[in-house]
Amino acid sequence: MNRRQLLIAIAAVPALVGAVGAQTPMRYPEKAIRLVVPFPPGGPTDVVARLIGTKLSERWGQAVIIENRAGAGGSIGAEAVARAAPDGYTLVMGSTANMAVNVTLHDKLGYDPLKDFAAINLAAVVPNLLVVDPAFPANTVGELIAIAKAKPEAVTYASGGVGTPSHLAAELFKSMSGVQMLHVPYKGSIPALADVMGGQVTLMFDSMASALPFSKAGKLKALAQTGNGRAAAAPDLPTIAESGLPGYEVTGWFGILAPANTPRPVVDKLSAEISAILALPEVKERYAALGLQPGPANPEAFSAFMKAEIAKWAAAIRASGAKRD
Numbered sequence: 561m562n563r564r565q566l567l568i569a570i571a572a573v574p575a576l577v578g579a580v581g582a583q584t585p586m587r588y589p590e591k592a593i594r595l596v597v598p599f600p601p602g603g604p605t606d607v608v609a610r611l612i613g614t615k616l617s618e619r620w621g622q623a624v625i626i627e628n629r630a631g632a633g634g635s636i637g638a639e640a641v642a643r644a645a646p647d648g649y650t651l652v653m654g655s656t657a658n659m660a661v662n663v664t665l666h667d668k669l670g671y672d673p674l675k676d677f678a679a680i681n682l683a684a685v686v687p688n689l690l691v692v693d694p695a696f697p698a699n700t701v702g703e704l705i706a707i708a709k710a711k712p713e714a715v716t717y718a719s720g721g722v723g724t725p726s727h728l729a730a731e732l733f734k735s736m737s738g739v740q741m742l743h744v745p746y747k748g749s750i751p752a753l754a755d756v757m758g759g760q761v762t763l764m765f766d767s768m769a770s771a772l773p774f775s776k777a778g779k780l781k782a783l784a785q786t787g788n789g790r791a792a793a794a795p796d797l798p799t800i801a802e803s804g805l806p807g808y809e810v811t812g813w814f815g816i817l818a819p820a821n822t823p824r825p826v827v828d829k830l831s832a833e834i835s836a837i838l839a840l841p842e843v844k845e846r847y848a849a850l851g852l853q854p855g856p857a858n859p860e861a862f863s864a865f866m867k868a869e870i871a872k873w874a875a876a877i878r879a880s881g882a883k884r885d
Contacts, residue, residue, distance in 0.1 A: 588648055588826050589622045592623040592624070592649070593616070593649050594627055595612075595626050595652070595653065596629050596637045596651065596653065597652075598629055598630060598635070598636060598638050598655075599634055599655075599657075599720075600748040601750075603770055604814065605634075606626070607769050607770065607850070608814045610626055611846060612683060612838075613625075615840070616834070619836075630747070630748060633662055633720075633721050634655060635658055635662050635666065635669060637652060637658070638652055638654065638671060641819060642677060646819040647826070650818070651680070651817065653815070654673070655725075655812065656869065657720075658673075659866055660673070660870050660873045661723060663870050663873075665882060673866055674863065674866065674867060674870075677818065678817060678820055678821070678822045678859065679815065680817055680818060680831050680834065681815060681830070681831050681835065681857055682814075682854070682855030682856050683816055684815075684847065684854060685811055685852070685854075685855045686767055686811065686813070686852045687786045687787030687811050687812075688725070688729055688768060688771075688785070689767075689768050689775065689784070689794075690704075690733075690764075690765055690782070690785070691756060691763065691764055691765075691771050691774070691780040691781060691782050692704070692762060692763040692783060693756055693762055694757075694781045695759055696763070696781065698783065701783050701803035704783060705739055708739035708741055709739055714762075716741060716743075716762045717730045717761065717763050718753070718761040718764040719746065719749075720749035722743075725765075726749060727882065728873070728876055728877065728880060729810040730743070731876075731880040733765070736807070741763075744761050749766055749767070749770060752764055752766070753771065753780075757774060763783075768793065768851035782797055785797050785799055786809065786811065787799060793848055794851060815866075816834060818830070831858055838854045
């Protein structure tokens with residue numbers, strides 16, 4: 561072999577190694593995965609994240625660490641993940657709040673849900689419950705509206721913060737029913753729900769996943785659900801639409817995303833594994849108990865869903881006048 565042939569052979573080595581590497585089965589994951597939940601522990605986003613995270617850990621033999629990083633309606637945790645290495649080892653639980661509502665609500669959002677993330681799976685869609693302090697005299701939506709119209713100063717509503725889905729659900733209820741209620745915002749849905757149970761605030765629109773167990777335990781009184789039909793988890797509870805406000809519908813959702821530019825094989829492996837988890841009998845049973853339903857199970861469908869949600873909530877936010885700096 562002469563010098564020229566030797567140099568050509570050496571130059572070909574990286575390409576050969578790359579070709580071999582491309583045919584090597586992907587070994588992801590080889591270490592722990594961090595799943596960021598941009599809300600406090602115990603809320604519906606956290607419940608879904610821990611359910612899926614536990615199953616991923618069991619199936620892959622790698623720890624899935626749930627990191628609660630709350631603040632700014634879920635934006636702080638989401639922005640941190642948007643800036644993380646796109647290697648599949650840092651994921652985020654997206655939700656109606658941080659991947660749809662905040663786009664319009666914030667003037668300077670530190671990320672773009674459609675450009676800065678790789679959608680993986682829409683893990684769950686869930687209606688809200690309209691719940692009240694058990695001591696509150698109303699037992700139906702009609703009775704609540706009558707009380708609010710007669711004594712508007714006597715009715716307050718809690719939310720997880722200005723511009724959160726729980727806030728906007730109540731604002732939509734106000735506009736459609738013609739009632740006035742005082743807004744009492746909190747830093748997260750869990751402390752808000754606690755004060756409704758304690759009687760400090762009259763009512764709240766909260767995810768069925770977190771509010772239904774308290775309702776079944778008698779710590780809250782559920783008046784209605786907010787979907788376009790009755791959820792299997794609460795078949796005897798009417799919808800707000802059938803309780804006198806036709807057309808009223810609000811649902812929440814939770815999905816898993818990775819930073820943009822995460823390798824497509826990693827995205828596809830995560831998506832397939834999460835879809836398999838959602839099909840497990842024990843997961844389906846847990847979902848049914850919480851009123852959850854799985855959503856579109858592939859990245860393209862989830863991305864299209866988010867785009868539509870951003871447009872829907874933009875209209876609702878502009879109509880409510882809600883704004884956060």
